[in-house]
Amino acid sequence: MKIINVVGARPNFMKVAPLIEAMNRYPDQIQHLLVHTGQHYDEKMSQAFFVDLGMPRPDINLEVGSGSHAEQTARVLMAFEQVCLREKPDLVVVVGDVNSTLACTLTAKKLGIAVAHVEAGLRSRDMTMPEEINRLCTDVLSDYLFTTDHFAEENLRAEGIAAERIHFVGNVMIDTLLKHRDLAACLDLRQRLGLKPQGYATLTLHRPANVDDRSVFAGILEALAQIAKQLPIVFPIHPRTRKMAEQFGLEHFFQTGLPVRGLWITEPLGYLEFLHLNMAARLVLTDSGGLQEETTALAVPCLTLRPNTERPITCEEGSNILVGNRKENILREAARVLNGAVPTGRLPQLWDGQAAVRIVERLLAHQGGMFP
Structure with missing residues (x-):
């Protein structure tokens, strides 16, 4: 064959x-x-x-x-x-x-x-x-x-x-995650960035509905900036997102380096590097599909910055919460997670x-x- x-x-x-x-x-x-x-x-x-x-x-x-x-x-x-x-x-x-x-x-x-x-x-x-x-x-x-x-x-x-x-x-995404989890855990990226387990969040953001409208994009960044006062957010920025931030004059939300607080951008990370970070994150924020599944497998709370998902199993059984892209909803659900109110879920069948x-x-x- x-x-x-x-x-x-x-x-x-x-x-x-x-x-x-x-x-x-x-x-x-x-x-x-x-x-x-x-x-x-x-x-x-x-x-x-x-x-x-x-x-x-x-x-x-x-x-x-x-x-x-x-x-x-x-x-x-x-x-x-x-x-x-x-x-x-x-x-x-x-x-x-x-x-x-x-x-x-x-x-x-x-x-x-x-x-x-x-x-x-x-x-x-x-x-x-x-x-x-x-x-x-x-x-x-x-x-x-x-x-x-x-x-x-x-x-x-x-x-x-x-x-x-x-x-x-x-x-099959979980096949890959389970195979590489131990290898990812051995990386020293968190140490190099000065991050402690459960002491930071990670973020991906790239969908047109979130970054192509200035008011929507700015509202999301305002919410993230408030969350980052409590918990530093590591943001491997997508080229499209960077371009739109520059076009809309929103670069002031981003910082480089990693002290205690802030929304810290990095270059895109490899699979193992990002898995390494997500494994020990207190919270993941994303508009990606795959990360909803990976965080469910890792039992890490995930806030999905979309009004819908093609992966509802991650909400029914996993650790995913749909929050949309309105500032007040993002802040409300992030506060619940940071206060420990959200269960970690379970691994779906097979x-x-x-x-x-x-x-x-x-x-x-x-x-x-x-x-x-």
Whole structure:
């Protein structure tokens, strides 16, 4: 069975790494290639993720770069078609919800190639999010839909997806976290930054709904500045967020270095470095999807700066709280966490580090029926 694994953006690396490791257990049955579309093309960050996760360098890099959603999707469609025509895979494996996920799914299906979508069925019900459109379209087309929790399976069934296409396997992101947790714990980054366990918070912030409107962005930063008077906040700043802060004249909220209090920006961190910080944080604030899952696995309170989430399991069973992006809501829920009022939650079913193994075993079991 010849499989192409696709990565397009940094969050994809953590999802594909355990799949590659699981496929390597079956060298006589699986031949696999890694295609990096280059949707995120920061060489420094890409290198850090490949090294941290022990992933092989991509067999093929499409180097599509940035652009509008239409431009980026179109470039991936055109470039990936040539890869599929040349390599003739039996299966394309896509993960997550980035533009590359949808583009490679469309390409493969139009060429009659089976598609497996890992992390299928996630829904925010927010059609202003490009990721939601990518999820919906990818799931309709995919032959195998591998889900992380019962909400995802319920979503797919409600949308009319046949039950035999849906496979509850667990969460590959958690596979990666559990594998690398001990290694991350051994880093000395906290010591170098002068941080004590439970003595700081971490932050990620990049979504357009939060940073593209000056009044919204300023309100979030005002809330963070107040929280940071009690608890220093480490902020590996996204290039987009930095650009918008400069455009709106909001740089005065940011500081560099790490004394006792403040909102302290750093350059983007590698996977192990950020895991190292999050493991011992008292609080994580984010508008990212993956961090909601990671903090649930780490039993660290998480405030999600969005009005919705495609990962409700992290609120139902985990340590995640939806707070939106209004200043007063952020401050209210942060105060509850800092006062110890929020439970740490529990690990959802099958988030046990074996999701990738289950996926590969399902694919091998179905090989005779689905694949030529």
